[in-house]
């Protein structure tokens with residue numbers, strides 16, 4: 001898949017992995033619609049991208065993925081500005097065991113809402129031209145993690161939701177592909193250990209040491225691979241510092 005002039009929608013893209021996915025798409029000639037609940041950092045990122053890649057290639061909007069209204073607005077305005085949507089990356093996420101309902105709302109329900117909007121806007125049967133939907137889950141969605149049970153549950157849910165959609169027989173006619181990305185620890189703000197995001201700070205430190213921390217480039221490589229390689233349709237991609245990219249169900 002040639003990314004020149006393709007359009008990517010990325011949630012939670014002010015910083016961290018979302019920002020890195022957006023930059024990777026821009027560097028291949030794509031246009032991006034980036035959104036985040038953090039408006040200050042989001043605007044800064046957007047203006048950085050505008051200077052580097054041109055104003056016409058970047059759209060930034062405030063979007064809290066728990067707000068159906070704001071989320072739908074992202075898709076509407078992206079379609080109005082660019083005419084089409086080709087790639088949707090549901091990336092926004094938090095780790096919070098104290099406010100566990102919020103974590104489920106953002107991580108799991110946000111990915112579900114983003115997937116449904118992507119299907120609505122990209123399906124050929126509803127006027128789209130097909131496209132690829134990538135949900136950012138986690139290695140915590142493939143195995144239990146006793147320090148963060150809610151996070152693990154939200155990511156298991158995201159894996160189940162994405163792989164279930166991947167089996168829908170109507171995907172071929174609608175031109176839709178689905179992938180799920182499951183990395184271990186990546187060097188972003190989310191891995192900072194706080195009282196709110198773990199049941200045991202000490203055990204979390206040990207887990208970090210055991211698995212190690214990857215740079216964002218490794219995950220960007222995986223995401224770009226599933227976007228551009230249509231044969232990876234439906235795959236769950238596990239990414240670790242030890243083994244790199246591993247396709248689990250191909």
Ligand SMILES: NC(=O)c1ccc[n+]([C@@H]2O[C@H](COP(=O)([O-])OP(=O)(O)OC[C@H]3O[C@@H](n4cnc5c(N)ncnc54)[C@H](O)[C@@H]3O)[C@@H](O)[C@H]2O)c1
Pocket residue numbers: 011012013014015016017018035036037038063064065066091092093094106136137138139182183184185186187188189190191
């Ligand atoms: N960094 C890791 O170790 C790691 C590993 C596996 C999976 N992930 C997943 O990758 C994704 C990106 O995380 P990251 O590592 O870049 O962390 P990050 O904290 O750097 O970025 C997350 C972004 O999501 C935004 N966000 C939070 N709540 C939101 C909401 N309600 N609506 C919209 N945006 C919201 C934040 O403002 C932030 O910009 C998350 O889904 C995370 O679970 C991260």
